[in-house]
Amino acid sequence: xxxxxxxxxxxxxxxxxxxxxxxxxxxxxxxxxxxxxxxxxxxxxxxxxxxxxxxxxxxxxxxxxxxxxxxxxxxxxxxxxxxxxxxxxxxxxxxxxxxxxxxxxxxxxxxxxxxxxxxxxxxxxxxxxxxxxxxxxxxxxxxxxxxxxxxxxxxxxxxxxxxxxxxxxxxxxxxxxxxxxxxxxxxxxxxxxxxxxxxxxxxxxxxxxxxxxxxxxxxxxxxxxxxxxxxxxxxxxxxxxxxxxxxxxxxxxxxxxxxxxxxxxx
Amino acid sequence: xxxxxxxxxxxxxxxxxxxxxxxxxxxxxxxxxxxxxxxxxxxxxxxxxxxxxxxxxxxxxxxxxxxxxxxxxxxxxxxxxxxxxxxxxxxxxxxxxxxxxxxxxxxxxxxxxxxxxxxxxxxxxxxxxxxxxxxxxxxxxxxxxxxxxxxxxxxxxxxxxxxxxxxxxxxxxxxxxxxxxxxxxxxxxxxxxxxxxxxxxxxxxxxxxxxxxxxxxxxxxxxxxxxxxxxxxxxxxxxxxxxxxxxx
Numbered sequence: 001x002x003x004x005x006x007x008x009x010x011x012x013x014x015x016x017x018x019x020x021x022x023x024x025x026x027x028x029x030x031x032x033x034x035x036x037x038x039x040x041x042x043x044x045x046x047x048x049x050x051x052x053x054x055x056x057x058x059x060x061x062x063x064x065x066x067x068x069x070x071x072x073x074x075x076x077x078x079x080x081x082x083x084x085x086x087x088x089x090x091x092x093x094x095x096x097x098x099x100x101x102x103x104x105x106x107x108x109x110x111x112x113x114x115x116x117x118x119x120x121x122x123x124x125x126x127x128x129x130x131x132x133x134x135x136x137x138x139x140x141x142x143x144x145x146x147x148x149x150x151x152x153x154x155x156x157x158x159x160x161x162x163x164x165x166x167x168x169x170x171x172x173x174x175x176x177x178x179x180x181x182x183x184x185x186x187x188x189x190x191x192x193x194x195x196x197x198x199x200x201x202x203x204x205x206x207x208x209x210x211x212x213x214x215x216x217x218x219x220x221x222x223x224x225x226x227x228x229x230x231x232x233x234x235x236x237x238x239x240x241x242x243x244x245x246x247x248x249x250x251x252x253x254x255x256x257x258x259x260x261x262x263x264x265x266x
Numbered sequence: 267x268x269x270x271x272x273x274x275x276x277x278x279x280x281x282x283x284x285x286x287x288x289x290x291x292x293x294x295x296x297x298x299x300x301x302x303x304x305x306x307x308x309x310x311x312x313x314x315x316x317x318x319x320x321x322x323x324x325x326x327x328x329x330x331x332x333x334x335x336x337x338x339x340x341x342x343x344x345x346x347x348x349x350x351x352x353x354x355x356x357x358x359x360x361x362x363x364x365x366x367x368x369x370x371x372x373x374x375x376x377x378x379x380x381x382x383x384x385x386x387x388x389x390x391x392x393x394x395x396x397x398x399x400x401x402x403x404x405x406x407x408x409x410x411x412x413x414x415x416x417x418x419x420x421x422x423x424x425x426x427x428x429x430x431x432x433x434x435x436x437x438x439x440x441x442x443x444x445x446x447x448x449x450x451x452x453x454x455x456x457x458x459x460x461x462x463x464x465x466x467x468x469x470x471x472x473x474x475x476x477x478x479x480x481x482x483x484x485x486x487x488x489x490x491x492x493x494x495x496x497x498x499x500x501x502x503x504x505x506x507x508x509x510x511x512x513x514x
Binding site for chain 2: 048051052053054055072073074076077079081083085086087088089090091092096099100101103104105106
């Protein structure tokens with residue numbers, strides 16, 4: 001197995017604050033890799049840098065063998081992503097959202113038709129393909145986003161808290177799609193989650209990050225042995241401490257409240 | 267190229283699906299047309315200005331165009347807010363084509379709104395001098411729309427929320443509209459207004475439209491065209507620069 005993601009001495013500073021502080025790790029091709037940490041630990045910042053949305057302050061990254069600084073479009077073609085917050089166009093139908101993505105990624109008509117049908121069936125949304133996304137539940141939107149992220153047959157899929165706010169049934173479904181992707185299609189999965197039992201069940205390997213620094217690496221079993229605990233959750237708490245983390249309103253929450261003020265329904 | 271096309275289609279689909287927006291954005295131009303048109307009509311005529319509706323319609327059509335266009339550009343903020351922007355930003359297409367697609371989309375929608383106002387104007391008695399001049403009129407409408415959509419997009423790339431929108435409307439769009447000779451003739455206005463009018467890109471859009479609609483213009487219509495193209499290219503490239511630097 002060779003590493004499909006390589007991160008070396010990566011740092012991102014916002015003013016004086018180092019959101020990500022000189023971290024290095026790698027992800028092997030085909031594995032399910034969990035990137036865990038408390039709120040504000042630097043998970044989303046790292047994902048944003050790996051997916052070309054943020055420029056790093058220092059350090060080098062390679063995704064699928066391509067350099068993040070100099071081969072951005074090759075990097076972009078290599079991964080699919082499901083963002084922490086919804087990123088669908090609610091005024092378009094499920095099919096149109098899929099097709100929009102496929103066209104942006106340069107797929108030809110025949111491939112688009114075939115892939116979209118296959119993927120919408122995979123996430124059980126084929127019979128809703130012509131409905132506007134704004135009529136979808138949170139779980140359906142998540143499934144659609146997962147399907148969309150796979151249209152261009154990426155080698156890696158980033159899932160940033162894909163199950164947050166969903167009921168146990170939907171969560172189960174989503175993880176079973178993810179397991180299938182990994183085992184049947186060989187897609188590398190890079191995920192973050194706050195649900196430790198999900199990470200423990202799914203992940204081949206785990207990296208725990210806190211205050212922008214990596215504080216634990218290994219398989220769930222290794223981490224448990226190292227910390228002398230019986231579950232990944234206990235191991236996580238032992239490593240990161242019991243102290244509560246500020247769950248500040250993100251800029252997005254602020255935006256949403258303005259949106260409400262402006263009468264735009266979500 | 268495909269990216270530009272799909273972004274353009276997306277804007278059109280969203281526009282067609284939102285009836286309240288279509289009706290809502292016709293409200294203000296219609297109010298201006300009817301109240302100013304009929305309210306000032308007699309005075310304008312007595313002062314020797316001729317038929318005021320004839321004079322006013324190009325300005326009101328332009329109003330529908332620029333309001334829709336600037337909003338089309340600012341809509342980028344909604345996309346950022348609702349996450350859709352990230353979806354386009356991680357795609358393997360250049361930021362410039364994303365900006366171009368959005369701008370063409372917004373501009374097309376704005377032209378459609380302008381046409382809607384023009385049709386309504388015919389109902390209240392407006393007459394074009396020569397119906398074939400609709401083609402140059404469409405060109406002027408499109409260029410005006412393009413300039414304002416690109417301007418809105420460039421501004422929106424620096425903004426994170428919609429709170430700045432009233433500021434943009436009141437301190438940028440409204441002054442540009444009033445100073446452009448849209449509702450009163452600039453050539454008889456005080457010198458200061460005339461100078462400000464000359465600096466206003468919209469003046470050239472309205473002058474060109476007036477030429478196409480009623481055969482009257484202050485400047486040479488070719489110059490109007492050139493100035494509009496020039497202004498559009500300038501904002502487009504400022505927008506390109508800002509868009510490329512934007513992080514999501």
